Amino acid sequence: MKQIIHNIFFIFYISALILITNETVNSEIIMIVNKNVRMDTIEPSSIANIYFGNKTKWPDGQTIHVVMLKKGKTHDLFVNKILRSTPSKLKSYWKKVVFTGIGIRPRIFRNEADVVKYISTTKGTIGYIDDSVSHDIVKVIKIKQ
């Protein structure tokens, strides 16, 4: 009996490890921009400044256009780990922007392939996706740690 319980526990443990490993492997967030953006690296604080409206221009003067995911694991990870904020605060910030008229809401997509496609065709855009999503048609900027 003990052996059976031990085996079940072992199977659960291994399954959990596999899940956690998969989670880690599948949860690499990358920042992507349109190929006309002349930046190769960016700091997390700069990303937060962009997504919370404190930085609106690229170093060459062109306007930054923010692209976001509507919800989901990638969105939550991006907001929590990179912006170090919460989805509700980010949503609140952009609602403030549109209802006070001080800006335009960012483009929001339901899936990451659409984010890549939009960024590939729109100058000055920045977005985030999971590394596993195909992104050959956009430029990846490395997040400085």
Next chain:
Amino acid sequence: MFQRFFVLLSLILLLNVQAYSNELSDIDIHAFASTGFIISDKYNYLTQSIEGTCEFNEAGINFSSLITDDIQIGLQIYSYDLGNVSNNIIKLDWAMIDYSWKETLGIRLGKFKTPLALYTDIIDYDMLYTPAILPQGIYSLYLRESIKSVQGMNLYGKINMGTPGIVGYDLYYGTVSIDKDGSLPKMFTGEDGVFQYSEVKNLLGTRIKWNTFIKGLGFVISYLQSDFMFQINNQGVKSTIEYSQAALKILSAEYSIGNLNASFEYQISTGNVFTEIDMTNIVGIPTINKLESEIDVDSYYGQVSYRFCRWFETGLYYSVNNAEKMDPTINKPDYADWQKDMALCTRFDINDFWLMKFEVHQLNGVGQVLDILQPEEYKGKNWTAFVFKTTFSF
């Protein structure tokens, strides 16, 4: 002048809709609608709440579009009702052209939301904060129409200072239009008076916001001053009330980390008031009385809120408003000199578009209970109000 600007802006927006009729997403459209219920036990809170009232709502719809990468146009139409104020008459809330030239300098022309303190520009949008009713000493719902939008010019920008953080600024000049059906006329004229004329001149304001090097910690300094006057006719008695160099000075601090938000604000209102009462029509001979007084009122509050999960947030604030000291000859109790409000707020986000709020206010003093809402007798300084509000926005 402003009407012409509004017509021009509407035309540009309409042309833009036509130009992009197949791509409506080029016109950004957002709307909100909220309705509430207020009930209180001893005194009227903002409206005729003793019997309970649903005359507490707001709704608006806005249209915005990017003309170029740096130029945006937009407008919002809006209506609200608060008891006998406004009664859902549709008005223009904001309409402007915004040119973001550089990160450090942009300009807005037209009618824009007033950059003042933490919440003045968003006072109508309760989905952007925890309470249903913000601390009334600084964010008076009753008087909001006289301060929440400015017609004129707004310079703005953000300066990245490096290690010390980011400093954002707004500098604006213009005027405010006072509607005859609005709260200020009702406050001055009472039940029997007729509001004849108002003028707001030399409105000048600034807001400087420092997002410090400590993540989530920010400080704001705001200043607003203007000269304004009203003319009222109350059963033959003509009154002219002039506020000279009326000023608001507000210091704000905000800290936000994770699901926790805390804020503190302190406001001082100052100014000189000149009142001229012309009773010639009553007395039959020229009879004009002139009075001069000074305003020096302060308000402050502390607020903390915490979001427990995606759908539930709660908050608590304590606000104090030290009203103008009463003339001892007027028969009012001492607690008419202040109003303190302890509010416990709950917010339920049912989904991304719909939320509900319940809150209880434990009040002390009646310093902000307006004369036109005044009960026939004073029933003690401690009283209670309950508020429910639900809002839809997209």
